[in-house]
Amino acid sequence: MMKDHIVSAYDAQLELVSSNLIKMGGLVEDQLKNSLQALSNKDTSFAEQIIFDDHKINALEKEIDALTYKIIAMRQPLANDLRVVLSALSIANDLERMGDHATNIAKRVANVKINLPDAPTIEIVKMGEDVQFMIKQVLDSFVKKSDKLAIKAWDSDVNIDDSYLNIYRELLETMAGNPETITGCSHLLSIAKNIERIGDYVQNIAEDIHFIVTGQALERKSEKRINWEDINQ
Amino acid sequence: MNKVKISAKNIDVFYGDKQALFDVSMDMYEKEVTALIGPSGCGKSTFLRCINRMNDVIDICSVKGNVSIDGHDIYDKSIRVESLRENVGMVFQKPNPFPKSIYENIAYGPRIHGMANSKTDIDEIVANSLQKAALFDEVKDRLHQPGTGLSGGQQQRLCIARAISVNPEIILMDEPCSALDPIATAKIEELMNELKKEFTIIIVTHSMQQAARVSTNTGFFHLGKLIEVDSTDTIFSNPGNQKTQDYITGRFG
Numbered sequence: 001m002m003k004d005h006i007v008s009a010y011d012a013q014l015e016l017v018s019s020n021l022i023k024m025g026g027l028v029e030d031q032l033k034n035s036l037q038a039l040s041n042k043d044t045s046f047a048e049q050i051i052f053d054d055h056k057i058n059a060l061e062k063e064i065d066a067l068t069y070k071i072i073a074m075r076q077p078l079a080n081d082l083r084v085v086l087s088a089l090s091i092a093n094d095l096e097r098m099g100d101h102a103t104n105i106a107k108r109v110a111n112v113k114i115n116l117p118d119a120p121t122i123e124i125v126k127m128g129e130d131v132q133f134m135i136k137q138v139l140d141s142f143v144k145k146s147d148k149l150a151i152k153a154w155d156s157d158v159n160i161d162d163s164y165l166n167i168y169r170e171l172l173e174t175m176a177g178n179p180e181t182i183t184g185c186s187h188l189l190s191i192a193k194n195i196e197r198i199g200d201y202v203q204n205i206a207e208d209i210h211f212i213v214t215g216q217a218l219e220r221k222s223e224k225r226i227n228w229e230d231i232n233q
Numbered sequence: 234m235n236k237v238k239i240s241a242k243n244i245d246v247f248y249g250d251k252q253a254l255f256d257v258s259m260d261m262y263e264k265e266v267t268a269l270i271g272p273s274g275c276g277k278s279t280f281l282r283c284i285n286r287m288n289d290v291i292d293i294c295s296v297k298g299n300v301s302i303d304g305h306d307i308y309d310k311s312i313r314v315e316s317l318r319e320n321v322g323m324v325f326q327k328p329n330p331f332p333k334s335i336y337e338n339i340a341y342g343p344r345i346h347g348m349a350n351s352k353t354d355i356d357e358i359v360a361n362s363l364q365k366a367a368l369f370d371e372v373k374d375r376l377h378q379p380g381t382g383l384s385g386g387q388q389q390r391l392c393i394a395r396a397i398s399v400n401p402e403i404i405l406m407d408e409p410c411s412a413l414d415p416i417a418t419a420k421i422e423e424l425m426n427e428l429k430k431e432f433t434i435i436i437v438t439h440s441m442q443q444a445a446r447v448s449t450n451t452g453f454f455h456l457g458k459l460i461e462v463d464s465t466d467t468i469f470s471n472p473g474n475q476k477t478q479d480y481i482t483g484r485f486g
Contacts, residue, residue: 215471
């Protein structure tokens with residue numbers, strides 16, 4: 001258990017950084033969850049609402065930025081405090097990008113006027129839910145300052161990459177078989193890519209949490225299971 | 234890493250019955266700045282004073298263990314304290330120039346140590362020392378005015394010039410900036426950066442940021458014990474000991 005600082009206002013500032021990060025992470029998780037729901041239900045008005053909600057995430061990022069600058073200027077944090085403050089900047093930046101990717105999904109749902117093919121949509125939503133779980137896991141690892149949990153989240157990304165490859169392959173096949181699905185499938189490809197990118201950002205955050213907890217950079221390689229050669233035939 | 238200049242082994246220091254240092258062993262490297270940090274009363278100044286035997290002048294103080302400079306035990310009976318202090322200069326918390334002229338403040342040491350034969354020699358040492366202490370340009374037109382008339386920061390640089398006038402190899406600094414404003418502090422820090430090319434510097438400081446800025450290695454003292462000594466980078470970014478981390482991050486309760 002970490003001892004309190006002698007200056008309690010310093011603790012209050014650091015706690016505010018953490019609570020804002022957790023709040024921001026929660027919003028990003030919701031943003032993805034809602035986007036997936038809008039995608040499943042082809043619910044364009046819900047998608048509009050999701051697009052509007054993105055500003056809340058951006059506002060929190062600005063708040064975290066301002067707070068960390070203030071802490072650096074006022075307190076000159078060192079050691080574990082310095083790691084938390086610097087990582088907070090980078091985590092907030094990653095969460096903001098994740099929010100953008102989730103919002104991009106809603107934008108497709110809101111603006112695409114054609115029917116998206118059902119079977120691959122179901123697969124994509126499933127992949128999105130897996131990424132949503134990774135977000136939850138990495139946020140938990142931040143709350144618990146658990147290196148183990150962070151690494152677990154990091155390792156899950158390889159499954160997302162696998163799913164992405166399968167979806168990619170399936171969409172190519174669908175397009176090749178039914179050229180009239182090309183427009184819809186292309187939109188789905190973009191949506192799948194957005195979800196895949198969110199998984200990559202979860203890995204970044206997991207690396208930051210590993211750094212906060214251990215003071216070391218995470219040296220880890222994922223098992224490279226994807227073979228893009230398969231689909232370059 | 235440079236070669237070991239000063240090596241302290243198993244130092245215990247007692248003031249009467251009270252033990253102030255417990256089994257402190259630490260190496261300090263040539264032409265590097267080593268910082269000693271820790272809360273008030275932790276023994277860092279006591280340790281610093283072991284290096285030039287300043288503790289000798291306190292009647293009730295006794296030192297056990299071994300301090301060597303270039304492999305020679307400085308507590309050996311054959312060592313003359315005067316020549317040790319010629320080799321190990323010291324700068325204190327408050328600037329303490331002699332109540333004499335700027336010139337005389339610096340000329341005094343070389344004269345009593347018999348380092349100069351003529352006025353020309355002394356003139357040269359004075360000019361040289363003031364230049365090395367980055368003070369010459371500011372005082373060259375008033376060398377014969379009282380040193381106590383200078384600003385605090387200038388007085389401290391005068392004391393540094395005085396310390397280096399006798400050609401020491403080591404300079405001990407006991408919170409040299411604690412009575413100075415941030416600009417004067419920055420000038421001393423800049424000066425230390427220059428001086429370390431020629432001298433081995435050991436600095437006691439209460440400013441973490443100062444230790445982080447000026448030193449290569451840092452030792453953390455607590456309740457008379459050396460808790461941790463490591464590269465300054467490690468101490469301030471990822472210290473090995475929980476006590477060190479609590480102290481440098483302001484959590485010491």
